[in-house]
Amino acid sequence: MTSTSTASQRARPHAGPAWLVLSLACACQFMVILDASIVNVALPSVREDLGFTPTGLAWVVNGYLLTFAGFMLLGGRAADLFGPRRMLAAGLLLFSASSLVGGLATAPEVLVAARVVQGIGAAMMAPATLTVINTSFTEPNARAKAFGAWSAAGGVGGMAGAVAGGSITTGLSWRWVFLINVPIGAALIVVAMMSLAATRTGRRESLDLTGAVTGTAGLAALIYGVMQSADHGWTSGLVVGPVVAGLLLLVVFTVVEARFASQPMMPLRLFKIRGVVVGNGMLLLFGGIAIAMWYFTSLFLQNVLGFSALQAGLGQTPAAVMFMVIARWAAALLPRTGVRPLLLAGSACFLAGFGWLSLAHADSGYVTSVLGPTLLIAVGIGLTFPTLMAAATADVPEGDAGIIGGLANTASQVGGSIGLAVLATAASTRAASEADGSSPVDALAVGYDLVFLMAAGLGLAIAVVGLLLPRHRRG
Numbered sequence: 001m002t003s004t005s006t007a008s009q010r011a012r013p014h015a016g017p018a019w020l021v022l023s024l025a026c027a028c029q030f031m032v033i034l035d036a037s038i039v040n041v042a043l044p045s046v047r048e049d050l051g052f053t054p055t056g057l058a059w060v061v062n063g064y065l066l067t068f069a070g071f072m073l074l075g076g077r078a079a080d081l082f083g084p085r086r087m088l089a090a091g092l093l094l095f096s097a098s099s100l101v102g103g104l105a106t107a108p109e110v111l112v113a114a115r116v117v118q119g120i121g122a123a124m125m126a127p128a129t130l131t132v133i134n135t136s137f138t139e140p141n142a143r144a145k146a147f148g149a150w151s152a153a154g155g156v157g158g159m160a161g162a163v164a165g166g167s168i169t170t171g172l173s174w175r176w177v178f179l180i181n182v183p184i185g186a187a188l189i190v191v192a193m194m195s196l197a198a199t200r201t202g203r204r205e206s207l208d209l210t211g212a213v214t215g216t217a218g219l220a221a222l223i224y225g226v227m228q229s230a231d232h233g234w235t236s237g238l239v240v241g242p243v244v245a246g247l248l249l250l251v252v253f254t255v256v257e258a259r260f261a262s263q264p265m266m267p268l269r270l271f272k273i274r275g276v277v278v279g280n281g282m283l284l285l286f287g288g289i290a291i292a293m294w295y296f297t298s299l300f301l302q303n304v305l306g307f308s309a310l311q312a313g314l315g316q317t318p319a320a321v322m323f324m325v326i327a328r329w330a331a332a333l334l335p336r337t338g339v340r341p342l343l344l345a346g347s348a349c350f351l352a353g354f355g356w357l358s359l360a361h362a363d364s365g366y367v368t369s370v371l372g373p374t375l376l377i378a379v380g381i382g383l384t385f386p387t388l389m390a391a392a393t394a395d396v397p398e399g400d401a402g403i404i405g406g407l408a409n410t411a412s413q414v415g416g417s418i419g420l421a422v423l424a425t426a427a428s429t430r431a432a433s434e435a436d437g438s439s440p441v442d443a444l445a446v447g448y449d450l451v452f453l454m455a456a457g458l459g460l461a462i463a464v465v466g467l468l469l470p471r472h473r474r475g
Helices: 018-037 043-050 054-070 072-082 084-103 108-136 140-171 181-195 209-232 237-260 268-272 274-304 309-337 339-357 366-393 398-434 440-466
Strands: none
Touching: 018 054, 018 084, 018 108, 018 140, 018 181, 043 054, 043 108, 054 072, 054 108, 054 209, 054 398, 072 084, 072 108, 072 209, 072 398, 084 108, 084 181, 108 140, 108 366, 108 398, 140 309, 140 366, 209 237, 209 398, 237 268, 268 274, 268 398, 274 309, 274 339, 274 366, 274 398, 274 440, 309 339, 309 366, 339 366, 339 440, 366 398, 398 440
16 A cells, blocks of 8 residues: 555545534544443442442443454554445444443343443544544644544543433433433434545555454553553553553564555554654653543542532533633644644643642632642643644545544553553552541542642653654644
8 A cells, every 4th residue: 555546535535514524523523432431420320220240340431441442443444444434334333233232231241242342333433533534624724623623522522421421310311321322323324424425445455354453452452451450450460461462462463564464454654754653652641641630630529529420520511611612722723833832832731730739638629729720731631632633643644544543542542541540550559658647538639649740740741752743743
């Protein structure tokens, strides 16, 4: 496959108006990210209804996250080979069908299996949405604005999970957390078939099965091992074994792609593009920042300040709105400023915001100690996330837009998984060391404060790595 073969791939990548295409991409991204968090509030009801064990209950969340991150590269390359319309429609169909099965489940095994399949559907959808944006919006200003809208949709989807999950579970039933996806998914399939043009690539490539198996298995094993660290510790065989196996499989994947695959799933020539390497490196770091902001701030509100899960979701809503506004604004600035100024400004917000948040304690007030710093951090996320996604996917041949979209999404998800494991370990270790001389709540607050300081360090690391990018990169 050569980049010259992509010039005439899509004379007109969308059949409907641009606003409808963008709305489709944003709605799909919103659904994908929403379903990663919406079930959290419903878990107690799910456990009571279906008789889950504590270990089994965790897989209602982990099953989705594992296949979502593990199959993303495969989904991205499939979007390149078969076209984003086919992959988006197929992903929506699989996502909606598994949501129906999950909503009607009467046994724990059925719900976990449905969540695993739902994650595969999400892994087909997410890179396809980026492919749609990259191929439908080629003018720099339009593409930057599209990235801003797409980023905002995903961010709001993640934040809306607690509020939506709590409202649906309380007002209807936990089953509607899944069933609501069915009519929405059906409507989006219709929109996808109407608004996206059928792709005729003129390419006769087949999927690199060896690369697909080793890459997908390697990512899945790595993420599985990292997930186990919360319950078993980093030195446990249940953690070390899968992590080592995953890393070895990824080494095999790299060798296969470099030496043996005639049509590689991940063309290594793409790593000669500086933005791809640096952008994805920063997305790995950013995953930890997002976890510190949304997940650990929610825990602080609940476990230290005594908020309910629904109240915590509402307490984070102002930050979600701030992120959405800033992401759209930053995307409009990106073609004029390039990525460096926005990344540096965002990193400054991370340093100031997380530094401020690390001063919070059990007697702190919400407005001065949580709302203020989270609004500042949300500004930083709004400045950096669409900028990082644009940087990581810039200057890539159109025929590789899917695999690069999959790589960018994978970097963010893997960074989040590793960040969650590392930060959770740091928080629990620090809280345990404070347990003798402090109340349980005060000890928890000290642990969370350490997490926020570590997140500030990640913000500084993003600023340093960002200096490797050119001073002005068009979005």
